[in-house]
Amino acid sequence: xxxxxxxxxxxxxxxxxxxxxxxxxxxxxxxxxxxxxxxxxxxxxxxxxxxxxxxxxxxxxxxxxxxxxxxxxxxxxxxxxxxxxxxxxxxxxxxxxxxxxxxxxxxxxxxxxxxxxxxxxxxxxxxxxxxxxxxxxxxxxxxxxxxxxxxxxxxxxxxxxxxxxxxxxxxxxxxxxxxxxxxxxxxxxxxxxxxxxxxxxxxxxxxxxxxxxxxxxxxxxxxxxxxxxxxxxxxxxxxxxxxxxxxxxxxxxxxxxxxxxxxxxxxxxxxxxxxxxxxxxxxxxxxxxxxxxxxxxxxxxxxxxxxxxxxxxxxxxxxx
Amino acid sequence: xxxxxxxxxxxxxxxxxxxxxxxxxxxxxxxxxxxxxxxxxxxxxxxxxxxxxxxxxxxxxxxxxxxxxxxxxxxxxxxxxxxxxxxxxxxxxxxxxxxxxxxxxxxxxxxxxxxxxxxxxxxxxxxxxxxxxxxxxxxxxxxxxxxxxxxxxxxxxxxxxxxxxxxxxxxxxxxxxxxxxxxxxxxxxxxxxxxxxxxxxxxxxxxxxxxxxxxxxxxxxxxxxxxxxxxxxxxxxxxxxxxxxxxxxxxxxxxxxxxxxxxxxxxxxxxxxxxxxxxxxxxxxxxxxxxxxxxxxxxxxxxxxxxxxxx
Numbered sequence: 001x002x003x004x005x006x007x008x009x010x011x012x013x014x015x016x017x018x019x020x021x022x023x024x025x026x027x028x029x030x031x032x033x034x035x036x037x038x039x040x041x042x043x044x045x046x047x048x049x050x051x052x053x054x055x056x057x058x059x060x061x062x063x064x065x066x067x068x069x070x071x072x073x074x075x076x077x078x079x080x081x082x083x084x085x086x087x088x089x090x091x092x093x094x095x096x097x098x099x100x101x102x103x104x105x106x107x108x109x110x111x112x113x114x115x116x117x118x119x120x121x122x123x124x125x126x127x128x129x130x131x132x133x134x135x136x137x138x139x140x141x142x143x144x145x146x147x148x149x150x151x152x153x154x155x156x157x158x159x160x161x162x163x164x165x166x167x168x169x170x171x172x173x174x175x176x177x178x179x180x181x182x183x184x185x186x187x188x189x190x191x192x193x194x195x196x197x198x199x200x201x202x203x204x205x206x207x208x209x210x211x212x213x214x215x216x217x218x219x220x221x222x223x224x225x226x227x228x229x230x231x232x233x234x235x236x237x238x239x240x241x242x243x244x245x246x247x248x249x250x251x252x253x254x255x256x257x258x259x260x261x262x263x264x265x266x267x268x269x270x271x272x273x274x275x276x277x278x279x280x281x282x283x284x285x286x287x288x289x290x291x292x293x294x295x296x297x298x299x300x301x302x303x304x305x306x307x308x309x310x311x312x313x314x315x316x317x318x319x320x
Numbered sequence: 321x322x323x324x325x326x327x328x329x330x331x332x333x334x335x336x337x338x339x340x341x342x343x344x345x346x347x348x349x350x351x352x353x354x355x356x357x358x359x360x361x362x363x364x365x366x367x368x369x370x371x372x373x374x375x376x377x378x379x380x381x382x383x384x385x386x387x388x389x390x391x392x393x394x395x396x397x398x399x400x401x402x403x404x405x406x407x408x409x410x411x412x413x414x415x416x417x418x419x420x421x422x423x424x425x426x427x428x429x430x431x432x433x434x435x436x437x438x439x440x441x442x443x444x445x446x447x448x449x450x451x452x453x454x455x456x457x458x459x460x461x462x463x464x465x466x467x468x469x470x471x472x473x474x475x476x477x478x479x480x481x482x483x484x485x486x487x488x489x490x491x492x493x494x495x496x497x498x499x500x501x502x503x504x505x506x507x508x509x510x511x512x513x514x515x516x517x518x519x520x521x522x523x524x525x526x527x528x529x530x531x532x533x534x535x536x537x538x539x540x541x542x543x544x545x546x547x548x549x550x551x552x553x554x555x556x557x558x559x560x561x562x563x564x565x566x567x568x569x570x571x572x573x574x575x576x577x578x579x580x581x582x583x584x585x586x587x588x589x590x591x592x593x594x595x596x597x598x599x600x601x602x603x604x605x606x607x608x609x610x611x612x613x614x615x616x617x618x619x620x621x622x623x624x625x626x627x628x629x630x631x
Contacts, residue, residue, distance in 0.1 A: 025438045031525040032436050033541050035532075047538070051433045052440075058430055059447030062510065066450060068474055069462045081470040085477020131359035140352025141345070146360065153367050155619030157567055159588065160612040161370035163377050163595055163605040167385035168370065189362040219351045248455030250570070255596065266457045270574065284465070291461050295454050302453040310449055310514060 070292050073100075077283025100289045103282065104268065104275070110297075113247060113264040115177070119184030120246035121239045127188030128238070129197055133223050136201035137209055154191040159251060166255055179256055187246065193238045200234035201227065233308075240305045247298060265294045371612065377605035385601060395602035399594075405607070407582040408590045411497065412566060415586065418501040419565045424558055427509045431516030432542065445517070449510035456507070460574040463503045464490070467575075490576055493583035500571045500584060508564075512557060519553040520546070552625070559622045566615055587611050 074089035276282040380387040469488030568586040578585035595604030
């Protein structure tokens with residue numbers, strides 16, 4: 001453990017030493033609308049300071065509400081909305097978080113959400129991956145029709161056909177944890193993930209697949225021992241996307257999970273008032289802490305996979 | 321001694337009768353189909369069948385989510401006669417308008433600024449992206465509390481810095497839509513900025529040099545070089561913005577319950593309300609069909625644009 005910290009420290013300090021000095025950064029700027037030469041003049045310098053200030057304001061606007069959510073819960077219930085407004089609580093008592101976790105019973109709900117997340121990720125990768133593999137590499141007769149159908153329904157959200165979707169799933173008559181099955185399988189029919197995977201599969205050289213086929217590998221063999229290992233980056237990205245989406249999924253879990261034992265975290269925070277209704281001391285402060293608790297896993301996920309999430313989020317948005 | 325052995329082999333004759341051809345066709349394709357079928361069943365069950373069935377549902381009287389009897393356009397007539405529907409249509413256009421003013425221009429502006437900075441660039445990027453990672457439900461619940469009408473809420477604390485009177489924006493019919501769009505923008509802007517950023521990086525910097533030699537100022541350069549260069553991206557994001565606005569749902573559902581007095585009701589929320597609160601799935605299906613048609617039409621435009629972008 002100590003070694004790890006030392007190594008991280010070394011990393012940071014070496015990165016700091018290697019950085020371009022602040023001043024030269026601007027002077028050497030050769031790309032973009034305003035270039036380094038111009039930054040020697042003071043109106044441009046002023047403009048640059050203005051840009052930085054605007055961006056600082058934007059980042060503060062983005063971050064402060066989240067920070068408020070995390071801090072406001074540590075105030076006393078009657079102080080949360082007490083005028084005049086104060087940002088910082090008197091004290092930060094982490095015991096309160098533990099208390100809320102226990103009172104709401106988040107353990108069970110987080111477990112439910114975890115089941116949903118894992119199932120969704122597996123379905124998203126497996127079913128969309130197989131379909132993309134068939135359309136992009138195996139190309140049986142009629143694959144273009146399938147592709148066309150998926151593209152045709154690409155933009156139209158599943159929620160627009162909420163009534164028959166709900167009716168059909170309800171007709172299956174699932175109870176208990178079986179209710180999670182359609183919720184997970186829904187991620188196996190996602191045109192967006194399909195497109196991302198297909199675009200990646202299209203870049204795998206055909207000769208590679210051909211050589212495997214000559215060596216006598218069957219379709220499934222090629223998929224599992226060749227295509228999947230080759231497309232680890234995109235599988236990772238789709239997994240992360242499905243993970244965050246399943247964690248945030250609300251409408252269908254809310255409609256389909258009737259039993260409170262099965263609620264996911266999002267359904268719980270929406271229904272928190274009715275779940276905690278008979279508890280008079282469950283004030284607004286604990287409510288805010290409960291909401292903050294459900295955000296924590298997402299922030300952790302982002303902290304770990306920041307590069308993947310931000311990198312492909314930007315690129316695949318346009319690819320469509 | 322004959323060094324070489326003469327091998328005479330005949331190529332197998334390929335039978336060409338219809339039966340054989342069919343057999344060959346199946347043999348070549350069944351593997352691929354077998355792979356596709358599980359996923360296709362899912363797509364059919366979750367997307368294609370509901371989409372078609374929705375149309376049929378909208379023409380039937382529905383009890384307990386079962387189609388009872390064909391009623392023609394009765395469901396549609398009921399929807400059209402409901403004042404809430406007219407309100408929802410007007411609101412949808414208001415949402416669209418405000419999201420063009422706020423939600424579309426702001427990320428473009430921030431993207432331009434961000435692409436120009438050299439200091440703290442990744443810090444800014446991550447900071448702007450943070451709201452994106454929070455689930456829609458948590459964002460909406462959080463903002464409901466920030467925008468609380470009481471004097472000590474964060475919004476009123478902020479306004480009092482400028483000496484403004486406390487406001488209750490969520491129960492003010494005039495302000496509720498712009499505020500909801502602001503919340504949506506708060507959440508979505510970071511992702512859009514990243515898309516603009518990656519588009520701005522592809523702009524040819526020699527163009528800027530040339531413009532500079534011609535004596536173009538900063539704003540001329542942005543107007544005549546930058547914006548035309550990223551026009552395809554701007555068009556796409558504009559359309560995506562409109563399409564996503566037609567799906568506003570969590571915000572009216574949680575923040576305002578469509579209120580005050582239907583001032584913030586959206587088509588999607590109306591569909592939900594008909595189906596699950598008013599227990600009138602027929603009307604819900606009718607709204608769903610209209611929504612699907614609108615979004616379908618918009619996405620056809622989107623794909624047309626996308627194709628012209630790639631060429």
